Amino acid sequence: MGQGLVNGPGKPGTSVSVGVPPRPTFAELYEAYFTFVWRSARRLGTPEPNLDDVVQEIFMVAFRRQDEFEGRSSVKTWLYGIVFNVVRAHRRELAQKHPQALAADRRVDPDLLVDDTDGPHEQASKGEAARVLDLFLDDLDDDRRAVFVLAELEQLTAPEIAAIVGSPLNTVYSRLRLARIEFAKAVARHRARDDRRRS
């Protein structure tokens, strides 16, 4: 199998979704998409202590399957399919074998979410925003979480999401709509806590 994906000197990070896609080597793939894979694995619900292992497994699967990539979708979409499946399998294993590992990842005190240093919500620190997002994602079920992350954070289209998660398009829209409603509620709760703290 070798380095596979080696039909050209593909430039890392370039768009690969149109025309003849550049085919990076595995090393280039790693460099170009490591951040994406890491971030996506975390957002899809991999507990932080397990991130190293899961990201390794994602790239191991990508290495094994790189010859299957035929340019019909972007590298990012292809890779995200692997991320989605590996993370889902990992979470299932954890839920079955070590549910406490998943539970521990959810332990966030909402009161700690308020940054009382300055400013309104829109000026809240990145850390605070990240904690709000983490809490929200942790409370979402896996299906809605995946759709929300893919749509709102990774900016993928609904058809792309449907292909990745293996669900009908209408299901994707439905999950996204419900997830957005939940997110709006979560942000509203956070703002209410923030206002209460400051009043």
Add this chain to the structure above:
Amino acid sequence: MSELDAPERALLALANDAHDPTDADRARVRAALAARLGTAAGLGVGAALGAAATAKAATTGVATTAKAVAAGASGLGSTGTAAAVTGGALATKLVVAVALTATVGVGATVRVVRHRSHGPAPAAQTALHDRRTATVANRPLAAAAPDRPRQEDPAAAAPAEQPSTGSAPPARRSPAAPATPQRTAEPAPAIEAPTVSAPPPSTAQTAAPEDSAKHSVRSDSSSVAATVSNHPLAPATSSRGQACGPARADLDGPRPEFTVADEARLVHDGVRALHDGQAACALSLLDTHAHFYPHGVLAEERDAERAFALADLGRVKEARAAAAAFLRAHPTSPLGARLRQRIPGSDAANGDTTGGTPHP
């Protein structure tokens, strides 16, 4: 479909890069992948180790010994020492213990042991540790000497010529797992393997290749190393019909705790065996995968490769049935085209044995 309002979008924008990895994360995972994949991935083991050791020295408190990096890069003829890396970004403590023992072409051992300051349950920690120990041992010479021909890599060598240190069966992580047939009488109760337990270099260098594996067993009391060295792959030969997967008793053992890495490795080794002409061995490994991970991440790939293995063994009826089942279960799989090409009649199979012989 409702859209997000401005406050929600503002929060998402703020949190957009909250989950991005650090350079230390990137270097650490790269080093681990390089160790697992060897030279095939083009990640550069020596460079990766160096990168892992130096990338974030200022911010993450990396401490590494030059001796360990040199051992990782040059490989042969060195007895391992340790590189300790402490990463602060994720509050994890990474301890890399690299033990390289050079023999004449075989018998090298690479160990990676990592502990985390926080993580899953102790059982999971043990599983993670075990997996790394065995995983890196799978690619000893690829990691130690990237320029060496692949034939000298025990993991890539023909099983009939050298004991393979390929995929350890999941049962290796279970202390209660049945012992493999070649297991020595050496007690192996410890999960935490000793960092360096190899024979003296002078002994190893004078030992015959077939003795090297024995040394690696006798000198190492860890259950992991013993199990890997005695993996049922080891005695596999090229004779048709001889299996190289775990014995049936092993399949009855407890299911592994953490499985994704082993799952990928089982399929990987199965495919490699298939490519090496060891169809029986491949089938055994793939069947093992099917036993432990019937709905695993690589189940689709396993099912396709299993059909290929059956075809290579000349078991036309079963190959066609397996291919047909695969095509029914995965009608849109990109592997379907390969199956149809190599196993004619897959689409209409279902027990039909009158068609042509599968293509090799």
